[in-house]
Amino acid sequence: MANQKGGVGKTTTSVNLAASLVADGASVLLIDLDPQGNATMGSGVDKYDLQTSTYEWLVDDVPFDRVARHTEAGFDLVPANGDLTAAEGVLMAADDRGTRLRMRLEATREFEFVVVDCPPSLNVLTLNALIAVDGVLIPLQCEYFPLEGLTDLLLTIRGVRERGNPGLAVEGILRTMYDPRNRLSRDVSRQLLEYFGGDVYRTVIPRNVRLAEAPSHGLPVIMYDRHCAGARAYRALAGEVRRAQGLRKRAEAASAGSAGGATPAVTV
16 A cells, blocks of 8 residues: 555555455455554554564564464554654665565565555655555545645656566556545546546545544444445455456466466455
């Protein structure tokens, strides 16, 4: 989940997509890569009571199993708090400054999905995420300023492809905080569909009070109120994500078959 603009729904989407994928039968790891630790709190883990966190995993090479927590929602979590701010300085001075997360992930057990909640800036932590992952899901609030910042993010993704992760894809653009009564929301949504077409998810995340309340209870919305509009939307998004993964696996299997090789494992 990446977007240098704050308040567009990255953390909300990270937590609720992870929980919805689990509800759909997938094994999921959520990595909180934001020093604010909001994904950690929203998953029901107290960021103020962590003995080990993303910082120790990235900087001190503490083993994954000593850092990860299994959440009530069923996904595993690498939690974060303010300590992660110090990791930026450490990583900037390291030879492997951009690949540390990728190396750590290679040492973890396999999950069907790995979701990384990035900070709202294009810093060394976000760079680590972009180099480590297969694709970027871009939550975008249906307002003017988030739309304006999309160009910078796409340029960054292009640069990462050229310099360290040639397979990096835009998984999709997710319209968030959508209010159909608001003309601006409708206009921004129309522009996204016009310019990005199939890269825009069909699912739209609405403005929803229950969705906004859920983090204060440390719960994904499907555990807080599974019948509300926000919960239904994230279940639909999980379905889209899984279908896209299925298509990718079939394409890779066909490619591997024609080359006479084995089918590669896919982690998103």
